[in-house]
Amino acid sequence: xxxxxxxxxxxxxxxxxxxxxxxxxxxxxxxxxxxTVGRGEAVGLVGESGSGKSTIGRILLGLLPPSEGRVLFxxxxxxxxxxxxxxRLRRRMQLVFQDPYVSLDPHRRxxxxxxxxxxxxxxxxxxxxxARAAAFLEEVGLQPEHAKRYPHQFSGGQRQRIGIARALAxxxxxxxxxxxxxxxxxxxxxxxxxxxxxxRRRRGLAMLFISHDLPxxxxxxxxxxxxxxxxxMEEGSTEAVLTSxxxxxxxxxxxxxxxxxxxxxRRSAPLRGEPPSPAKPPTGCVFRTRCRHALPMCEQARPPLxxxxxxxxxxxxxxxxxxxxxx
Amino acid sequence: xxxxxWLAAMAVCxxxxxxxxxxxxxxxxxxxxxxxxxxxxxxxxxxxxxxxxxxxxxSRLIWGARSSLTVAFGASLLAGVIGIxxxxxxxxxxxxxxxxxxxxxxxxxxxxxxxxxLLVVTVLGPGIGTLIPVLALLFLPGFTxxxxxxxxxxxxxxxVEAVRVLGVHPTRIMLRTILPNIGGPxxxxxxxxxxxxxxxxxxxxxxxxxxxxxxxxxxxxxxxARATMTQDPALLLWPCLALSGTVLSINALCDGLGERADPxxxxxxxxxxxxxxxxPGLAPPAGAVLALADLTVAIETPSGxxxxxxxxxxxxxAGETLALVGESGSGKTLTGLALLGVLPDxxxxxxxxxxxxGREILRLDPAARRTLTGSRLAMIFQDPTSSLNPLHRxxxxxxxxxxxxxxxxxxxxxxxxxxxxxKVGIADPEQRLDAFPHELSGGMRQRVMIAIAIxxxxxxxxxxxxxxxxxxxIQAQILDLLATLQRTSGLAMIFITHSLPVVxxxxxxxxxxxxxxxxxxxxxAEVFAExxxxxxxxxxxxxxxxxxxxPRxxxxxxxxxxxxxxGCAFTPRCPRVLAACEATHPPLLAIAxxxxxxxxxxxxx
Numbered sequence: 001x002x003x004x005x006x007x008x009x010x011x012x013x014x015x016x017x018x019x020x021x022x023x024x025x026x027x028x029x030x031x032x033x034x035x036t037v038g039r040g041e042a043v044g045l046v047g048e049s050g051s052g053k054s055t056i057g058r059i060l061l062g063l064l065p066p067s068e069g070r071v072l073f074x075x076x077x078x079x080x081x082x083x084x085x086x087x088r089l090r091r092r093m094q095l096v097f098q099d100p101y102v103s104l105d106p107h108r109r110x111x112x113x114x115x116x117x118x119x120x121x122x123x124x125x126x127x128x129x130x131a132r133a134a135a136f137l138e139e140v141g142l143q144p145e146h147a148k149r150y151p152h153q154f155s156g157g158q159r160q161r162i163g164i165a166r167a168l169a170x171x172x173x174x175x176x177x178x179x180x181x182x183x184x185x186x187x188x189x190x191x192x193x194x195x196x197x198x199x200r201r202r203r204g205l206a207m208l209f210i211s212h213d214l215p216x217x218x219x220x221x222x223x224x225x226x227x228x229x230x231x232x233m234e235e236g237s238t239e240a241v242l243t244s245x246x247x248x249x250x251x252x253x254x255x256x257x258x259x260x261x262x263x264x265x266r267r268s269a270p271l272r273g274e275p276p277s278p279a280k281p282p283t284g285c286v287f288r289t290r291c292r293h294a295l296p297m298c299e300q301a302r303p304p305l306x307x308x309x310x311x312x313x314x315x316x317x318x319x320x321x322x323x324x325x326x327x
Numbered sequence: 328x329x330x331x332x333w334l335a336a337m338a339v340c341x342x343x344x345x346x347x348x349x350x351x352x353x354x355x356x357x358x359x360x361x362x363x364x365x366x367x368x369x370x371x372x373x374x375x376x377x378x379x380x381x382x383x384x385x386s387r388l389i390w391g392a393r394s395s396l397t398v399a400f401g402a403s404l405l406a407g408v409i410g411i412x413x414x415x416x417x418x419x420x421x422x423x424x425x426x427x428x429x430x431x432x433x434x435x436x437x438x439x440x441x442x443x444x445l446l447v448v449t450v451l452g453p454g455i456g457t458l459i460p461v462l463a464l465l466f467l468p469g470f471t472x473x474x475x476x477x478x479x480x481x482x483x484x485x486x487v488e489a490v491r492v493l494g495v496h497p498t499r500i501m502l503r504t505i506l507p508n509i510g511g512p513x514x515x516x517x518x519x520x521x522x523x524x525x526x527x528x529x530x531x532x533x534x535x536x537x538x539x540x541x542x543x544x545x546x547x548x549x550x551x552a553r554a555t556m557t558q559d560p561a562l563l564l565w566p567c568l569a570l571s572g573t574v575l576s577i578n579a580l581c582d583g584l585g586e587r588a589d590p591x592x593x594x595x596x597x598x599x600x601x602x603x604x605x606x607p608g609l610a611p612p613a614g615a616v617l618a619l620a621d622l623t624v625a626i627e628t629p630s631g632x633x634x635x636x637x638x639x640x641x642x643x644x645a646g647e648t649l650a651l652v653g654e655s656g657s658g659k660t661l662t663g664l665a666l667l668g669v670l671p672d673x674x675x676x677x678x679x680x681x682x683x684x685g686r687e688i689l690r691l692d693p694a695a696r697r698t699l700t701g702s703r704l705a706m707i708f709q710d711p712t713s714s715l716n717p718l719h720r721x722x723x724x725x726x727x728x729x730x731x732x733x734x735x736x737x738x739x740x741x742x743x744x745x746x747x748x749x750k751v752g753i754a755d756p757e758q759r760l761d762a763f764p765h766e767l768s769g770g771m772r773q774r775v776m777i778a779i780a781i782x783x784x785x786x787x788x789x790x791x792x793x794x795x796x797x798x799x800x801i802q803a804q805i806l807d808l809l810a811t812l813q814r815t816s817g818l819a820m821i822f823i824t825h826s827l828p829v830v831x832x833x834x835x836x837x838x839x840x841x842x843x844x845x846x847x848x849x850x851x852a853e854v855f856a857e858x859x860x861x862x863x864x865x866x867x868x869x870x871x872x873x874x875x876x877x878p879r880x881x882x883x884x885x886x887x888x889x890x891x892x893x894g895c896a897f898t899p900r901c902p903r904v905l906a907a908c909e910a911t912h913p914p915l916l917a918i919a920x921x922x923x924x925x926x927x928x929x930x931x932x
Contacts, residue, residue, distance in 0.1 A: 048798040049769070061492065090494030103485035107507040117493045155884060156655060163489070170493065185654040185825045190869035190880035197877075212798050219877035256803040258828035260872045262852045265832060269803035273754075274768050 003075065004036035005206045006060055006093075006174055011069035013055055013230075027279045029055045030230040033069075037174065042200055042207040044217030044238065046253070047227035050275055053210045056227070057176040060208060061093050062086055073174070091121045094167035098179040100159035104151040110162045111137070111147025117169035136165040140195060157188030164195065174206045181216060193220055214250075215257050218242060223312070226250045229278055229286040232305060236313030246308045246315035249287045285318070293319060332583025338576035346392040355383035357390040358541040366559045375565055378548070379555045388565055391543040396573070398455055398537075398544075399524030402462030407517055409463070410470025415501050417471070418478025429475050432468040440465045444527070448536040458537055462527055466520045473516045477509030511585040518581030522574040529570060545570050615642040615682075616819035617666075617787050622679035622689075624661050624670065626888075633888040636661050637843045639679075640915075643787065643819040643836075650834035650851070651823045652866070656885045658843040659823050663789045665689070666821070667706050668696045684786055702732040705780035709792035711772035715764040721775045722760030728779045747778040752808055770801035774808065781812060791823045806833050827870040831855060836921075839863050842886055842896035845915055849922035859924040862897045895925070903928060 013030040030052040037043045037060075047053045058064040060071055062078035071078040073093065081089070094117075097103035105113055114133040118124040124132050134144035140161040151159060160180060167175060177196060181189040197220050200207055209221055217224050218238060225235040226249065234247040245251040255270035273290050276282055282289050288298040298318060305314040345352075355373065361381030369376045375384035410432075417428035435443075444461050451457045481487060482505065490504050525545070531537035532546030540547060545566040552562035624636035636658040643649045653659045664670050666681055668691065681689045683704060691699060700706070708714040716724060725744040726737065735743070741760070748756035751774040764772055773793060780788055790809070794802040810833060813820060822834055830837050830851060837855075838848040839862065847860040858864040865881040872878070883900040892898050894909040901908065907927060915925045 048800060063488070063491065087494040087496065090492060093492075095489065095492045097485045097489065099485060103489055105486045105490075105504055105508065107510075108503075116490065116495065120493060120495055120499075157884070166489065166493070186827060187654055187866060187869045187881045189871075190878040193878065194880050213871075214799075215871040218871070253800065256799040258803070258806070258826075258832040260828050260831050260855065260867070260870055262831040262855055266803065266807075269800070269807045271800040271803070274770055274801065 002038070004038045005041075005074055006037040006208075007072045008033055008035050008056070008060060008066075009069050009072070010034055011056070011059055011066045011071065013052070013059060013064065014067045025279050027277075028230060028281070029278060030059070030066075033227075033230070033232055035225050035232070035235070037206045037208055039173070039206055040200070040204040041223065042197075042209055042221045044214075044221035044224035045208055045210045045227060046212065046214055046217060046224060048212055048253075048275055050229075050278065051227040052230035052278075053212075053227050054178055055230075057095070057178050057208060057210050061095055061176055062089070063095075088121075091117075091123075091170040092172050093174040093176070094170060094172040096160075096163055096167050096175060096177040096180045099183045100156055100163050101183070103163050104159060104166075106151055109148055109150060110154075114147070114162070114166045114169050117166060121170055123170070133165075133169065136169055137162070139168065139199075140165045141191075155188070156184050157191055160184060160188070160192050161195065164192075164199070168199070168203075172205070174208075176208045176210070178210045179212065180209075182212065189216070196220060213257060214242060214254055226253065229275060229281055231286055231302075232316065233287065234313075234315040234317075235305070236308070236310065236315075240310050240313045246313065247287075247317045248291050248293050250315075252290075285316070295319070331587060332580055335576055335579035335583055338572075339580050342392065342573055342576065343396065345389055346396050349389045349393055352389065354386035354389060357382060357386040357543045359383075366555060366562075376559070376561065378562055379551055379559075384562065384565060387543040387548060388545075388569055391545045391548055391566065392569065392573075394455055394538045394542055394544040395525055395528050395546070395570075398458045398462065398528040399521045401459040402524045403466060403517055403520040405459065405463035406466035406520060407470050407513070410467045411474045411506075411513060413467075414471040414474025414476075415478050415505060418475045419482060419497065419501055419505065425475075429471055432471040435464065436468045441530075444531060445534075445536060448531065453531075453536050453539050455538060455542075458528060458531065462524050465527075466523070469520065470513070470516055473512050474509060477512055478505055481505050481508050514581045514585035518578045521577045521581075525570060525574055529566075614644060616645050616647075617681065617683050617821070618642040619662075619666065619681045620679060622662060622665055622681070623677045624658070624665055624674055625677045626674045628673075628889070630889055634677075635674075635843050635888045636665065639840075639843075639845055641821075641838060641845075641848075643821060645786075645819055646813060646817040647836065648813065648820045648822055648834040650830040650837040651821055651840060652825065652827065652830055652837055653840035654825060654885050656842070656888075657840040659825075659840045660791055662840070663706075663791050663821060663823050667700055667704065667789055669700075698732070701728060702783040703786050705783070705785040705788050707773075707776050707780050707788060707790040707793045709795050711769065711776045711796075712764070714776060715772055717764055720761050720763055721767070722762075725760075725775070725779055725782060728782045732783045743782070744778075747782055748775070750781070750812075751775070751778045752804070753778075768801075769797055770804065773797060773801075773805055777805075777808065777812070781816070781818075784816070785818060787819045787821070789821045789823070792825070793822075794829065795824070795826070802829070809833065827855075827867060828872075839866065842891060843888060844896065844925065845923070846897065846925045847923065848915075849919075853919075853922060859918055859922065859929040860897075860926045861901050861903050861928075865900070865902075895927075 011030060011033045012028060014026045014028050016026050033056060045053045045056060055064065059066050065079060073089065104110065111130060111133045114136050115129040118129045118132055134147050137146050138144055142158060142161055154162065181192050184192060193216065199205055209217060211217055221238050224238045224241050226233045226247065228249050234241060234245065234250045241250060242254065245254060252271040271290055276289055284299040284301055285303050288294040303316045303318045305316045307314055359382060364377050364381040365379055367373065367377035367381065373383050378384055378387060413428035413432060417425040444465060447461045448457055487500065487504055490500055528537055528544065529546030529549060532544045533550035537546055538544035548566040549563065556563055619639065619641045622636055622639045623634055625632050625634050639662055641649060651659045651662060661674065665676055676689055679689060680687055688699060722741065722744055725747060726740040729740045729743055744760060745756050748759055753759050753771060753774050794805050797805060824830060834851050836849065837851045838845050839860065841862050847854060847858065847863045854863060855867065858867060868879045869881055870878060881900055886892060886896060886899065894911055895913050898904050898908050913925050913927045915923050917923050918929045
């Protein structure tokens, strides 16, 4: 098997343990997460807010050091390099942000912001950088003359395109897209998803697509990882996870997304209550407090990820999982 | 972008140039004493007269500007460079650097400023060379704190993280990304420091601790003129005028520069208390809780008046939910805001009428408007975080909402608040009453907002994207709650959203808006199954669905409101466009009972 481009191995992250005066208890935002992204592969990372999905994205980019475990990028351990070496590696991995209204510097023309990545890494300078920046704008579906404008002169969808152009400028191999469409209109969402799928195909980009919405992942990602309270609940090929979920949480998440067909209205919300605080996660299975199928033994031990029968499809549920679809 | 503040810049330039050029201006000597002509009046040789020692007043004023402005600008620049450096470094690196920079400045802040200045000047002796560092030390904490606060607010923003991701060196991030974005407050701080510097120099010189006589300075002049105030008040007037003129010009210049640093244009609007048009001669339709007819909203922009909402007519019956759907810029939110009477300052209703249970509500005076909103007419906003007051407990906010419209005691209102929290499905309502908004999750805050909205038993709720900021699982719960409330109380709801699956979930009828107009309206089941406007079809195709086909984006973007096409607004993106579509603007016509479309090809097979 070829080594994956990015691999997180048993990654955990605890917040709030530092500080002499802060009396807060440490919060484990992410625990025991292992995941890989192969070259040119798009992986979906799905979960509710507070599930630690953005934290994982930042750990994979080396922006946030993990408290435990390690991250390998093309064989290089990101937890062991820093300073200039890490900055040089940044060229190969980029981030697309959720909110295009705050991810662009309001005081600088968009062309200059795109050209930044080129000049910093010595890929182009001066007029060449300006020309390349204009070309990147064209690649994401905008006009070259837009380079002279300021961010506030664009709509949300157009700004997200600029954010993507900025990320592409350094010629990365790996892109983390942190909820890139959730702040956008439906039609802009479809445009950005189509653009990302197209870029992945044309440039062979590896991608971690973070979303709280399973349907958004369907057409972009070949694999999907479902996260709850900082832990992986289920992972597998998108097709397998979305059509036959083996963890009750995945099933509830799927059932929560409203359907376009008015005839298929739900009677009631599939998931009651809210996620528990990560500061005091439930014992045993972290999902058991909201799970309709919880058994007494779910309190005892944290269930490990187990193969479900389909290759690569694994779920962290002690039950067989065959009736999870009924959740 | 704002225009450059030419007037203020010229005033500051004139003042500075005059001071710089003092030696070559062929002025009388500012220090030559002529006791024989003390307090001599204005003459051709001495346009402003002579002072108490017979020296030329004009010459002293100009030479005085040299010392006053040198001290003020010198001290402010010194303090600005060091202070901004300290603040940016401390805010960016935090930790030990913060301790060394920002916290040491806090110690300086502990000394009374004037006392500190007096102490240092007494030890080191008066003179310009001492004044500049002393005043700089006084100004230092101000610059540091302002820069530090700005950096703290900016460093967490995504665009700073974005340049970090690009691999930019920290020095460059501080200089290129952070500094320009905290420029506005720093300009203001600089103008305050210069103004304070001019005044402090005057004060210290007046006390004999600043500029040493006979070198002229405005402070010394004011001090000296005070003694002869009764004989020649003009001697006091000139340095005071120079002082205030300089301070005002510097303030105006720095304000202008600060605003210019902001690339967003500043929109000037004119406020019109009167409505532009008379009531259309229509009677309110019977049966509807809300009927809106021909609403048009105008906004004044730098490039002329635009109409982001044009001739929108709607009606909602009791227990009914009407979804208002469209992309950003379609005018759906403005329509809702107009109904609630909370349009932004630049916008106004030009035509149209709205009847809530038969009563016209677009032309209410402010007092009647206050009684109406929050009682018969309520709203739920997208972001519950910013629409709840972070400083008040949620119980108090619900009680306040109840007591604004009902004459009941605090205790009774509390009991009512409790039952409302229970009604919107909040667990442990007794404890939650005492919680602050930040202690609740996003879903719970939205439940609190709904409790406030239904507190006074409204007839109509306008909900503007109430679930967009929430997770899908919580969204399902909130939609569930809204549907239940509606079933039990029979209230009417206008649900503004851009999500078609949400519409399918909650609404009975849907009005699709595009570029400020309704393009199609009808029962949700009918419109979704058989859309009769190409925009509705395109919107449906672009929505993610659990079915197999990937969403198909609509090419292009919504036209800008000041550059609308002449004919149908959708022509540039429409796959079925005809020549006739570009020629005339199509009206919204009924194509079946309760189904309207603005497409000329709506009835084609």
